[in-house]
Amino acid sequence: MFVLILLQYILVLLVLVVAGFAFIYVAYIKYIHFKFSHIPGPKRESFIVGHTFIAKIVAERTSSLAETFLELHYKYGKVFVVFYLHMPFIAVADPAVVKRIMLDNKYLKPASNYQTFQSIFGQRFMGKGLVSETDHERWALHRRVFNPAFHRKYLMELTGTFNESADRLVKYLSAKADGKTEVKVMGAFERVTLDIICKVGFAMEGDMIFSDTPFSDAIKTGLGAMYTASSPWIQMDPRKEARDYRKKVIKAITLLRDTGVKVITDRFEAMKQEKELPKDILSYVIKSAVVEENLSMEEMVDHFLTFFVAGQETTSDLLSFVLICLGKNPHVLKKLLEEVDTVIGDKEVIEYDDIIKLEYMMLVIKETLRLYPPVTGGVRLISEDVDILGYKIPAGCSLFMMGYGMSRMEEYFKDALIFNPDRFKEEDPQRMYATFPFSLGARSCIGQQFALIEARIILCKILQKFNFQLVPDQSFGIFDELTIKPIGGCANYISFREK
Numbered sequence: 001m002f003v004l005i006l007l008q009y010i011l012v013l014l015v016l017v018v019a020g021f022a023f024i025y026v027a028y029i030k031y032i033h034f035k036f037s038h039i040p041g042p043k044r045e046s047f048i049v050g051h052t053f054i055a056k057i058v059a060e061r062t063s064s065l066a067e068t069f070l071e072l073h074y075k076y077g078k079v080f081v082v083f084y085l086h087m088p089f090i091a092v093a094d095p096a097v098v099k100r101i102m103l104d105n106k107y108l109k110p111a112s113n114y115q116t117f118q119s120i121f122g123q124r125f126m127g128k129g130l131v132s133e134t135d136h137e138r139w140a141l142h143r144r145v146f147n148p149a150f151h152r153k154y155l156m157e158l159t160g161t162f163n164e165s166a167d168r169l170v171k172y173l174s175a176k177a178d179g180k181t182e183v184k185v186m187g188a189f190e191r192v193t194l195d196i197i198c199k200v201g202f203a204m205e206g207d208m209i210f211s212d213t214p215f216s217d218a219i220k221t222g223l224g225a226m227y228t229a230s231s232p233w234i235q236m237d238p239r240k241e242a243r244d245y246r247k248k249v250i251k252a253i254t255l256l257r258d259t260g261v262k263v264i265t266d267r268f269e270a271m272k273q274e275k276e277l278p279k280d281i282l283s284y285v286i287k288s289a290v291v292e293e294n295l296s297m298e299e300m301v302d303h304f305l306t307f308f309v310a311g312q313e314t315t316s317d318l319l320s321f322v323l324i325c326l327g328k329n330p331h332v333l334k335k336l337l338e339e340v341d342t343v344i345g346d347k348e349v350i351e352y353d354d355i356i357k358l359e360y361m362m363l364v365i366k367e368t369l370r371l372y373p374p375v376t377g378g379v380r381l382i383s384e385d386v387d388i389l390g391y392k393i394p395a396g397c398s399l400f401m402m403g404y405g406m407s408r409m410e411e412y413f414k415d416a417l418i419f420n421p422d423r424f425k426e427e428d429p430q431r432m433y434a435t436f437p438f439s440l441g442a443r444s445c446i447g448q449q450f451a452l453i454e455a456r457i458i459l460c461k462i463l464q465k466f467n468f469q470l471v472p473d474q475s476f477g478i479f480d481e482l483t484i485k486p487i488g489g490c491a492n493y494i495s496f497r498e499k
Protein backbone atom coordinates (compact mmCIF):
# COMPACT_ATOMS: atom_id res chain seq x y z
CA MET A 1 0.00 0.00 0.00
CA PHE A 2 2.75 2.40 1.04
CA VAL A 3 4.70 1.62 -2.17
CA LEU A 4 1.60 2.35 -4.25
CA ILE A 5 1.10 5.74 -2.61
CA LEU A 6 4.80 6.52 -3.06
CA LEU A 7 4.56 5.62 -6.76
CA GLN A 8 1.52 7.86 -7.15
CA TYR A 9 3.43 10.73 -5.56
CA ILE A 10 6.39 10.14 -7.86
CA LEU A 11 4.08 10.06 -10.89
CA VAL A 12 2.38 13.30 -9.88
CA LEU A 13 5.77 14.87 -9.27
CA LEU A 14 6.99 13.74 -12.69
CA VAL A 15 3.90 15.16 -14.40
CA LEU A 16 4.42 18.43 -12.54
CA VAL A 17 8.10 18.58 -13.55
CA VAL A 18 7.29 17.87 -17.23
CA ALA A 19 4.44 20.39 -17.18
CA GLY A 20 6.78 22.88 -15.51
CA PHE A 21 9.42 22.44 -18.21
CA ALA A 22 6.77 22.65 -20.94
CA PHE A 23 5.43 25.86 -19.39
CA ILE A 24 8.92 27.39 -19.17
CA TYR A 25 9.67 26.37 -22.78
CA VAL A 26 6.42 27.83 -24.09
CA ALA A 27 6.95 31.02 -22.05
CA TYR A 28 10.52 31.24 -23.41
CA ILE A 29 9.36 30.88 -27.04
CA LYS A 30 6.63 33.47 -26.44
CA TYR A 31 9.24 35.83 -24.97
CA ILE A 32 11.57 35.28 -27.98
CA HIS A 33 8.74 35.90 -30.44
CA PHE A 34 7.82 39.06 -28.54
CA LYS A 35 11.45 40.22 -28.46
CA PHE A 36 11.63 40.17 -32.26
CA SER A 37 8.04 41.25 -32.97
CA HIS A 38 9.15 44.74 -34.07
CA ILE A 39 11.08 43.24 -37.01
CA PRO A 40 9.05 42.44 -40.12
CA GLY A 41 8.88 38.90 -41.45
CA PRO A 42 6.53 36.20 -42.69
CA LYS A 43 3.94 34.66 -40.38
CA ARG A 44 5.21 31.58 -38.53
CA GLU A 45 3.45 28.39 -39.60
CA SER A 46 4.16 26.68 -36.28
CA PHE A 47 4.63 27.93 -32.73
CA ILE A 48 7.28 25.28 -31.95
CA VAL A 49 8.93 24.67 -35.36
CA GLY A 50 8.82 28.31 -36.45
CA HIS A 51 8.96 28.78 -40.21
CA THR A 52 8.45 25.25 -41.45
CA PHE A 53 9.53 26.18 -44.99
CA ILE A 54 13.12 26.18 -43.75
CA ALA A 55 12.98 22.53 -42.62
CA LYS A 56 11.11 21.66 -45.84
CA ILE A 57 13.79 23.19 -48.07
CA VAL A 58 16.52 21.41 -46.08
CA ALA A 59 14.70 18.06 -46.31
CA GLU A 60 13.50 18.15 -49.94
CA ARG A 61 16.50 19.71 -51.70
CA THR A 62 14.46 20.91 -54.64
CA SER A 63 14.70 24.62 -53.93
CA SER A 64 16.97 27.08 -52.22
CA LEU A 65 16.80 29.14 -49.04
CA ALA A 66 18.75 31.90 -50.82
CA GLU A 67 16.05 32.22 -53.48
CA THR A 68 13.28 32.10 -50.87
CA PHE A 69 15.04 34.83 -48.85
CA LEU A 70 15.20 37.01 -51.94
CA GLU A 71 11.43 36.66 -52.38
CA LEU A 72 10.95 37.51 -48.69
CA HIS A 73 13.08 40.62 -49.15
CA TYR A 74 10.71 41.87 -51.86
CA LYS A 75 7.80 41.43 -49.43
CA TYR A 76 9.31 42.56 -46.14
CA GLY A 77 12.21 44.88 -47.01
CA LYS A 78 15.92 44.99 -46.29
CA VAL A 79 15.67 43.55 -42.79
CA PHE A 80 13.40 40.66 -41.85
CA VAL A 81 13.31 37.83 -39.34
CA VAL A 82 12.61 34.12 -39.74
CA PHE A 83 12.57 31.44 -37.03
CA TYR A 84 14.08 27.98 -37.23
CA LEU A 85 12.51 26.31 -34.17
CA HIS A 86 12.86 29.02 -31.50
CA MET A 87 16.01 30.50 -33.10
CA PRO A 88 15.65 33.85 -34.86
CA PHE A 89 17.69 34.66 -37.97
CA ILE A 90 17.79 38.24 -39.09
CA ALA A 91 18.37 38.55 -42.83
CA VAL A 92 19.87 41.78 -44.14
CA ALA A 93 20.19 43.03 -47.71
CA ASP A 94 22.18 46.22 -47.43
CA PRO A 95 25.82 46.70 -48.55
CA ALA A 96 26.56 49.37 -45.91
CA VAL A 97 25.51 46.98 -43.15
CA VAL A 98 27.54 44.19 -44.76
CA LYS A 99 30.61 46.43 -44.70
CA ARG A 100 30.04 47.48 -41.10
CA ILE A 101 29.48 43.96 -39.75
CA MET A 102 31.73 41.76 -41.89
CA LEU A 103 34.79 43.98 -41.53
CA ASP A 104 34.53 44.23 -37.75
CA ASN A 105 36.28 41.35 -35.96
CA LYS A 106 34.18 41.77 -32.85
CA TYR A 107 31.30 40.12 -34.71
CA LEU A 108 32.25 36.45 -34.72
CA LYS A 109 30.90 33.46 -36.56
CA PRO A 110 28.05 32.03 -34.42
CA ALA A 111 29.01 28.65 -32.93
CA SER A 112 25.44 27.35 -33.39
CA ASN A 113 25.72 27.71 -37.18
CA TYR A 114 28.92 25.70 -37.33
CA GLN A 115 27.94 22.79 -35.07
CA THR A 116 27.54 20.27 -37.87
CA PHE A 117 30.86 21.40 -39.33
CA GLN A 118 32.57 20.62 -36.04
CA SER A 119 30.96 17.26 -35.34
CA ILE A 120 28.18 15.13 -36.75
CA PHE A 121 26.18 12.68 -34.64
CA GLY A 122 28.79 13.03 -31.88
CA GLN A 123 31.73 12.23 -34.19
CA ARG A 124 34.38 14.96 -34.63
CA PHE A 125 34.32 16.07 -38.26
CA MET A 126 36.09 19.32 -39.19
CA GLY A 127 36.42 20.12 -35.49
CA LYS A 128 38.24 23.41 -35.06
CA GLY A 129 39.47 23.72 -38.64
CA LEU A 130 39.71 27.15 -40.27
CA VAL A 131 36.08 27.32 -41.37
CA SER A 132 34.45 26.16 -38.14
CA GLU A 133 36.69 27.68 -35.43
CA THR A 134 34.62 30.41 -33.83
CA ASP A 135 37.20 31.60 -31.29
CA HIS A 136 38.94 34.50 -32.98
CA GLU A 137 42.31 34.19 -31.22
CA ARG A 138 42.70 30.48 -31.89
CA TRP A 139 41.51 30.91 -35.47
CA ALA A 140 44.01 33.74 -36.10
CA LEU A 141 46.92 31.57 -34.93
CA HIS A 142 45.98 28.76 -37.32
CA ARG A 143 45.27 31.07 -40.22
CA ARG A 144 48.78 32.51 -39.87
CA VAL A 145 50.20 29.03 -40.34
CA PHE A 146 48.24 28.34 -43.53
CA ASN A 147 48.29 31.76 -45.22
CA PRO A 148 51.68 31.40 -46.99
CA ALA A 149 50.79 28.00 -48.46
CA PHE A 150 47.73 29.49 -50.16
CA HIS A 151 49.58 32.49 -51.49
CA ARG A 152 49.57 32.93 -55.26
CA LYS A 153 53.37 32.74 -55.33
CA TYR A 154 53.44 29.23 -53.92
CA LEU A 155 50.39 27.99 -55.87
CA MET A 156 52.00 29.17 -59.11
CA GLU A 157 54.63 26.49 -58.59
CA LEU A 158 51.94 23.81 -58.37
CA THR A 159 50.22 24.48 -61.69
CA GLY A 160 51.72 21.28 -63.11
CA THR A 161 49.63 19.25 -60.66
CA PHE A 162 46.47 21.22 -61.55
CA ASN A 163 47.19 20.46 -65.23
CA GLU A 164 47.56 16.72 -64.61
CA SER A 165 44.17 16.41 -62.93
CA ALA A 166 42.52 18.58 -65.60
CA ASP A 167 44.04 16.35 -68.31
CA ARG A 168 42.48 13.30 -66.71
CA LEU A 169 39.13 15.12 -66.60
CA VAL A 170 39.44 15.70 -70.36
CA LYS A 171 40.15 11.98 -70.83
CA TYR A 172 37.14 11.11 -68.66
CA LEU A 173 34.83 13.39 -70.67
CA SER A 174 36.30 12.23 -74.00
CA ALA A 175 34.76 8.81 -73.42
CA LYS A 176 31.33 10.48 -73.27
CA ALA A 177 31.81 12.99 -76.06
CA ASP A 178 29.62 11.39 -78.73
CA GLY A 179 27.30 14.38 -79.04
CA LYS A 180 24.22 12.45 -77.94
CA THR A 181 24.89 11.09 -74.46
CA GLU A 182 23.44 13.23 -71.69
CA VAL A 183 26.33 13.98 -69.30
CA LYS A 184 25.71 15.57 -65.91
CA VAL A 185 28.92 17.53 -65.96
CA MET A 186 28.54 18.65 -62.33
CA GLY A 187 29.42 15.08 -61.27
CA ALA A 188 32.59 15.19 -63.39
CA PHE A 189 33.55 18.55 -61.88
CA GLU A 190 33.06 17.13 -58.38
CA ARG A 191 35.49 14.36 -59.29
CA VAL A 192 38.20 16.64 -60.63
CA THR A 193 37.98 19.16 -57.78
CA LEU A 194 38.33 16.32 -55.26
CA ASP A 195 41.28 14.91 -57.21
CA ILE A 196 42.95 18.32 -57.21
CA ILE A 197 42.69 18.81 -53.45
CA CYS A 198 44.05 15.29 -52.92
CA LYS A 199 47.05 16.02 -55.13
CA VAL A 200 47.76 19.74 -54.69
CA GLY A 201 46.95 19.69 -51.00
CA PHE A 202 48.32 16.39 -49.82
CA ALA A 203 50.07 14.54 -52.70
CA MET A 204 47.67 11.64 -52.11
CA GLU A 205 47.99 8.75 -54.49
CA GLY A 206 45.13 7.21 -56.41
CA ASP A 207 42.70 8.51 -58.98
CA MET A 208 39.47 10.22 -57.95
CA ILE A 209 38.23 10.92 -61.47
CA PHE A 210 37.77 7.52 -63.07
CA SER A 211 37.00 5.51 -59.96
CA ASP A 212 34.78 5.84 -56.90
CA THR A 213 37.03 5.12 -53.93
CA PRO A 214 36.04 4.55 -50.28
CA PHE A 215 37.59 7.99 -49.63
CA SER A 216 35.53 9.78 -52.30
CA ASP A 217 32.35 7.99 -51.15
CA ALA A 218 33.09 9.02 -47.56
CA ILE A 219 33.58 12.66 -48.62
CA LYS A 220 30.17 12.60 -50.33
CA THR A 221 28.52 11.06 -47.28
CA GLY A 222 30.18 13.57 -44.92
CA LEU A 223 29.24 16.59 -47.05
CA GLY A 224 25.62 15.46 -47.35
CA ALA A 225 25.41 14.84 -43.61
CA MET A 226 26.61 18.34 -42.68
CA TYR A 227 23.41 19.67 -44.15
CA THR A 228 21.05 16.87 -43.15
CA ALA A 229 22.29 16.60 -39.57
CA SER A 230 21.31 20.18 -38.80
CA SER A 231 17.76 18.85 -38.32
CA PRO A 232 17.21 17.81 -34.66
CA TRP A 233 14.76 15.17 -35.92
CA ILE A 234 17.47 13.41 -37.98
CA GLN A 235 19.69 13.42 -34.90
CA MET A 236 17.07 11.71 -32.74
CA ASP A 237 14.89 9.67 -35.14
CA PRO A 238 14.69 6.23 -33.45
CA ARG A 239 13.74 4.27 -36.60
CA LYS A 240 16.17 1.68 -37.99
CA GLU A 241 16.65 3.51 -41.27
CA ALA A 242 17.74 6.64 -39.40
CA ARG A 243 19.98 4.69 -37.04
CA ASP A 244 21.64 2.99 -40.01
CA TYR A 245 22.15 6.36 -41.67
CA ARG A 246 23.83 7.77 -38.55
CA LYS A 247 26.10 4.71 -38.37
CA LYS A 248 27.02 5.12 -42.05
CA VAL A 249 27.93 8.78 -41.51
CA ILE A 250 30.04 8.03 -38.42
CA LYS A 251 31.86 5.27 -40.31
CA ALA A 252 32.53 7.60 -43.25
CA ILE A 253 33.90 10.35 -41.03
CA THR A 254 36.08 7.86 -39.15
CA LEU A 255 37.55 6.72 -42.47
CA LEU A 256 38.24 10.33 -43.50
CA ARG A 257 39.92 11.22 -40.22
CA ASP A 258 41.96 7.99 -40.19
CA THR A 259 43.14 8.82 -43.72
CA GLY A 260 44.14 12.28 -42.52
CA VAL A 261 46.14 10.82 -39.61
CA LYS A 262 47.95 8.46 -41.99
CA VAL A 263 48.78 11.14 -44.58
CA ILE A 264 50.10 13.54 -41.93
CA THR A 265 52.00 10.90 -39.93
CA ASP A 266 53.70 9.59 -43.09
CA ARG A 267 54.77 13.09 -44.07
CA PHE A 268 56.05 13.82 -40.60
CA GLU A 269 58.08 10.61 -40.72
CA ALA A 270 59.46 11.50 -44.15
CA MET A 271 60.46 14.89 -42.81
CA LYS A 272 62.22 13.35 -39.80
CA GLN A 273 64.11 10.98 -42.09
CA GLU A 274 65.08 13.98 -44.23
CA LYS A 275 63.55 12.42 -47.34
CA GLU A 276 62.64 14.65 -50.26
CA LEU A 277 59.09 15.88 -49.58
CA PRO A 278 56.48 16.15 -52.34
CA LYS A 279 55.65 19.66 -53.46
CA ASP A 280 52.21 20.30 -52.03
CA ILE A 281 50.44 22.40 -49.42
CA LEU A 282 51.03 19.91 -46.61
CA SER A 283 54.80 19.96 -47.11
CA TYR A 284 54.72 23.73 -46.95
CA VAL A 285 52.82 23.96 -43.68
CA ILE A 286 53.81 20.86 -41.77
CA LYS A 287 56.99 22.28 -40.34
CA SER A 288 55.56 25.49 -38.98
CA ALA A 289 52.25 23.89 -38.00
CA VAL A 290 53.57 21.02 -35.97
CA VAL A 291 56.95 22.27 -34.84
CA GLU A 292 56.60 26.03 -34.46
CA GLU A 293 52.94 26.48 -33.59
CA ASN A 294 52.59 23.18 -31.81
CA LEU A 295 49.37 22.12 -33.54
CA SER A 296 48.22 18.70 -32.40
CA MET A 297 47.50 15.80 -34.74
CA GLU A 298 43.79 16.28 -34.02
CA GLU A 299 43.97 19.91 -35.12
CA MET A 300 45.95 19.03 -38.25
CA VAL A 301 43.31 16.45 -39.18
CA ASP A 302 40.62 19.11 -38.65
CA HIS A 303 42.40 21.22 -41.26
CA PHE A 304 42.89 18.25 -43.59
CA LEU A 305 39.12 17.68 -43.70
CA THR A 306 38.35 21.37 -43.83
CA PHE A 307 40.18 21.81 -47.12
CA PHE A 308 38.20 18.99 -48.70
CA VAL A 309 34.88 20.32 -47.47
CA ALA A 310 35.58 23.98 -48.21
CA GLY A 311 37.37 23.49 -51.49
CA GLN A 312 35.68 20.71 -53.40
CA GLU A 313 32.03 21.48 -54.03
CA THR A 314 32.43 25.25 -54.00
CA THR A 315 34.71 25.05 -57.02
CA SER A 316 32.74 22.36 -58.83
CA ASP A 317 29.55 24.43 -58.33
CA LEU A 318 31.32 27.44 -59.83
CA LEU A 319 32.39 25.42 -62.89
CA SER A 320 28.89 23.98 -63.38
CA PHE A 321 27.31 27.43 -63.27
CA VAL A 322 29.94 28.81 -65.69
CA LEU A 323 28.98 26.13 -68.22
CA ILE A 324 25.29 26.86 -67.73
CA CYS A 325 25.79 30.61 -68.17
CA LEU A 326 27.93 30.04 -71.28
CA GLY A 327 25.36 27.62 -72.71
CA LYS A 328 22.61 30.19 -72.26
CA ASN A 329 24.68 33.07 -73.64
CA PRO A 330 26.29 31.98 -76.92
CA HIS A 331 27.69 35.48 -77.58
CA VAL A 332 29.71 35.26 -74.33
CA LEU A 333 30.87 31.74 -75.18
CA LYS A 334 32.01 32.89 -78.62
CA LYS A 335 34.06 35.72 -77.15
CA LEU A 336 35.57 33.44 -74.51
CA LEU A 337 36.51 30.79 -77.08
CA GLU A 338 38.23 33.45 -79.17
CA GLU A 339 40.26 34.44 -76.13
CA VAL A 340 41.19 30.84 -75.22
CA ASP A 341 42.16 30.08 -78.83
CA THR A 342 44.27 33.21 -79.10
CA VAL A 343 45.99 33.09 -75.72
CA ILE A 344 46.27 29.35 -75.13
CA GLY A 345 45.77 27.76 -78.55
CA ASP A 346 46.81 24.10 -78.44
CA LYS A 347 49.20 24.55 -75.55
CA GLU A 348 49.16 21.45 -73.37
CA VAL A 349 50.62 22.66 -70.10
CA ILE A 350 48.94 25.83 -68.95
CA GLU A 351 51.15 28.02 -66.79
CA TYR A 352 50.19 30.77 -64.39
CA ASP A 353 51.58 33.32 -66.87
CA ASP A 354 49.05 32.05 -69.44
CA ILE A 355 45.98 32.24 -67.26
CA ILE A 356 46.59 35.79 -66.08
CA LYS A 357 46.28 36.85 -69.73
CA LEU A 358 42.72 35.45 -69.86
CA GLU A 359 41.05 38.71 -68.89
CA TYR A 360 37.64 37.91 -70.34
CA MET A 361 37.59 34.50 -68.64
CA MET A 362 38.11 36.24 -65.31
CA LEU A 363 35.14 38.52 -66.03
CA VAL A 364 33.02 35.47 -66.91
CA ILE A 365 33.98 33.84 -63.59
CA LYS A 366 33.21 36.99 -61.60
CA GLU A 367 29.83 37.40 -63.27
CA THR A 368 28.98 33.74 -62.67
CA LEU A 369 29.90 34.11 -59.01
CA ARG A 370 27.66 37.18 -58.81
CA LEU A 371 24.60 35.32 -60.07
CA TYR A 372 25.48 31.98 -58.46
CA PRO A 373 27.70 32.42 -55.39
CA PRO A 374 28.14 28.82 -54.14
CA VAL A 375 28.10 30.13 -50.53
CA THR A 376 25.07 32.37 -50.51
CA GLY A 377 25.99 34.77 -47.71
CA GLY A 378 27.81 35.41 -44.47
CA VAL A 379 26.57 35.03 -40.92
CA ARG A 380 27.79 36.85 -37.82
CA LEU A 381 26.86 36.84 -34.15
CA ILE A 382 25.71 40.20 -32.84
CA SER A 383 27.58 40.70 -29.59
CA GLU A 384 25.70 43.78 -28.38
CA ASP A 385 22.40 45.48 -29.21
CA VAL A 386 22.80 47.20 -32.58
CA ASP A 387 20.70 49.44 -34.75
CA ILE A 388 20.32 48.01 -38.24
CA LEU A 389 18.47 50.29 -40.66
CA GLY A 390 16.27 51.59 -37.83
CA TYR A 391 15.56 48.21 -36.21
CA LYS A 392 16.99 47.40 -32.81
CA ILE A 393 18.66 43.99 -33.09
CA PRO A 394 19.20 42.42 -29.67
CA ALA A 395 22.58 41.00 -28.69
CA GLY A 396 23.08 37.27 -29.14
CA CYS A 397 21.29 36.72 -32.43
CA SER A 398 22.65 35.81 -35.85
CA LEU A 399 22.70 38.27 -38.70
CA PHE A 400 22.64 36.73 -42.17
CA MET A 401 24.08 38.91 -44.95
CA MET A 402 22.19 38.01 -48.14
CA GLY A 403 25.00 37.79 -50.70
CA TYR A 404 22.94 35.86 -53.24
CA GLY A 405 19.96 38.19 -52.79
CA MET A 406 21.84 41.48 -53.10
CA SER A 407 23.72 40.25 -56.17
CA ARG A 408 20.37 39.95 -57.92
CA MET A 409 18.87 43.27 -56.90
CA GLU A 410 18.33 45.98 -59.48
CA GLU A 411 19.21 48.53 -56.82
CA TYR A 412 22.82 47.34 -56.77
CA PHE A 413 23.27 45.90 -60.29
CA LYS A 414 21.68 47.34 -63.41
CA ASP A 415 19.84 44.64 -65.40
CA ALA A 416 20.71 42.39 -62.49
CA LEU A 417 19.38 39.16 -63.95
CA ILE A 418 21.25 39.54 -67.23
CA PHE A 419 24.55 37.67 -67.53
CA ASN A 420 26.92 40.42 -68.55
CA PRO A 421 30.62 39.78 -67.72
CA ASP A 422 31.54 43.23 -69.03
CA ARG A 423 29.96 44.86 -66.00
CA PHE A 424 33.09 43.80 -64.08
CA LYS A 425 35.40 45.59 -66.52
CA GLU A 426 35.30 48.67 -64.35
CA GLU A 427 36.40 48.50 -60.75
CA ASP A 428 33.74 49.56 -58.27
CA PRO A 429 34.84 49.30 -54.63
CA GLN A 430 31.27 49.63 -53.34
CA ARG A 431 30.09 46.64 -55.37
CA MET A 432 32.16 44.27 -53.22
CA TYR A 433 29.74 44.68 -50.32
CA ALA A 434 26.77 43.66 -52.47
CA THR A 435 28.44 40.62 -54.07
CA PHE A 436 31.07 38.81 -52.00
CA PRO A 437 31.34 35.15 -53.11
CA PHE A 438 34.57 34.60 -51.20
CA SER A 439 33.23 36.42 -48.13
CA LEU A 440 34.80 39.55 -46.67
CA GLY A 441 37.15 40.62 -43.91
CA ALA A 442 39.42 38.45 -41.81
CA ARG A 443 37.34 35.30 -42.31
CA SER A 444 37.32 35.48 -46.09
CA CYS A 445 38.24 32.45 -48.19
CA ILE A 446 41.86 31.37 -47.89
CA GLY A 447 41.41 29.24 -51.03
CA GLN A 448 40.36 32.06 -53.39
CA GLN A 449 43.57 32.00 -55.45
CA PHE A 450 43.59 28.21 -55.38
CA ALA A 451 40.02 28.11 -56.75
CA LEU A 452 40.65 30.74 -59.41
CA ILE A 453 43.79 29.02 -60.72
CA GLU A 454 42.00 25.68 -60.68
CA ALA A 455 38.86 26.95 -62.41
CA ARG A 456 40.78 28.73 -65.18
CA ILE A 457 43.03 25.75 -65.95
CA ILE A 458 40.04 23.39 -66.08
CA LEU A 459 38.01 25.79 -68.23
CA CYS A 460 40.92 26.22 -70.66
CA LYS A 461 41.38 22.48 -71.01
CA ILE A 462 37.74 21.62 -71.60
CA LEU A 463 37.07 24.59 -73.90
CA GLN A 464 40.14 23.68 -75.98
CA LYS A 465 38.71 20.23 -76.61
CA PHE A 466 34.91 20.15 -76.41
CA ASN A 467 31.64 21.70 -77.51
CA PHE A 468 29.05 21.72 -74.75
CA GLN A 469 25.37 21.89 -75.55
CA LEU A 470 22.99 22.21 -72.63
CA VAL A 471 20.29 19.53 -72.50
CA PRO A 472 17.29 21.81 -73.03
CA ASP A 473 14.58 20.26 -70.86
CA GLN A 474 16.57 20.10 -67.60
CA SER A 475 15.81 22.31 -64.62
CA PHE A 476 18.09 25.32 -64.29
CA GLY A 477 16.75 26.05 -60.82
CA ILE A 478 19.03 25.79 -57.81
CA PHE A 479 18.95 23.81 -54.59
CA ASP A 480 20.89 24.06 -51.34
CA GLU A 481 23.25 21.49 -49.96
CA LEU A 482 25.40 23.86 -47.92
CA THR A 483 26.41 25.34 -51.26
CA ILE A 484 24.00 25.99 -54.12
CA LYS A 485 23.86 23.62 -57.07
CA PRO A 486 21.95 23.38 -60.34
CA ILE A 487 19.00 21.00 -59.98
CA GLY A 488 19.60 19.54 -63.45
CA GLY A 489 23.26 18.74 -62.64
CA CYS A 490 24.48 20.86 -65.59
CA ALA A 491 23.45 18.22 -68.14
CA ASN A 492 25.18 18.64 -71.51
CA TYR A 493 25.72 16.86 -74.79
CA ILE A 494 29.46 16.88 -75.37
CA SER A 495 31.25 16.64 -78.69
CA PHE A 496 34.81 17.27 -79.89
CA ARG A 497 35.57 20.71 -81.22
CA GLU A 498 36.56 20.97 -84.86
CA LYS A 499 39.08 23.70 -85.41
Ligand code: HEM
Pocket: 130, 131, 143, 197, 306, 307, 310, 311, 312, 314, 315, 318, 373, 374, 375, 377, 378, 379, 436, 437, 438, 439, 442, 443, 444, 445, 446, 447, 448, 450, 451
Ligand atom coordinates in the same frame (compact mmCIF):
# COMPACT_ATOMS: atom_id res chain seq x y z
C1 HEM B 1 34.74 28.99 -56.05
C2 HEM B 1 35.30 28.42 -55.02
C3 HEM B 1 35.16 28.89 -53.60
C4 HEM B 1 34.24 29.74 -53.04
C5 HEM B 1 33.09 30.46 -53.72
C6 HEM B 1 34.57 29.86 -51.63
C7 HEM B 1 33.88 30.65 -50.73
C8 HEM B 1 34.20 30.75 -49.39
C9 HEM B 1 33.45 31.51 -48.44
C10 HEM B 1 32.21 32.34 -48.74
C11 HEM B 1 34.06 31.38 -47.24
C12 HEM B 1 33.57 31.93 -45.90
C13 HEM B 1 32.77 30.81 -45.25
C14 HEM B 1 32.08 31.18 -43.97
O1 HEM B 1 31.70 32.33 -43.79
O2 HEM B 1 31.88 30.26 -43.15
C15 HEM B 1 35.20 30.52 -47.43
C16 HEM B 1 36.08 30.17 -46.43
C17 HEM B 1 37.08 29.24 -46.61
N1 HEM B 1 37.44 28.61 -47.77
FE1 HEM B 1 36.65 28.93 -49.59
N2 HEM B 1 35.66 29.07 -51.38
C18 HEM B 1 36.06 28.47 -52.55
C19 HEM B 1 37.13 27.61 -52.72
C20 HEM B 1 37.98 27.19 -51.73
C21 HEM B 1 39.10 26.30 -51.91
C22 HEM B 1 39.53 25.70 -53.25
C23 HEM B 1 39.64 26.07 -50.68
C24 HEM B 1 40.81 25.23 -50.28
C25 HEM B 1 41.42 24.37 -51.02
C26 HEM B 1 38.87 26.86 -49.73
C27 HEM B 1 39.12 26.90 -48.37
C28 HEM B 1 38.47 27.73 -47.49
C29 HEM B 1 38.79 27.81 -46.08
C30 HEM B 1 39.86 27.01 -45.36
C31 HEM B 1 37.93 28.78 -45.53
C32 HEM B 1 37.90 29.28 -44.09
C33 HEM B 1 38.74 30.55 -44.04
C34 HEM B 1 38.90 31.13 -42.65
O3 HEM B 1 37.91 31.40 -41.97
O4 HEM B 1 40.06 31.33 -42.28
N3 HEM B 1 37.89 27.53 -50.40
N4 HEM B 1 35.26 30.15 -48.75
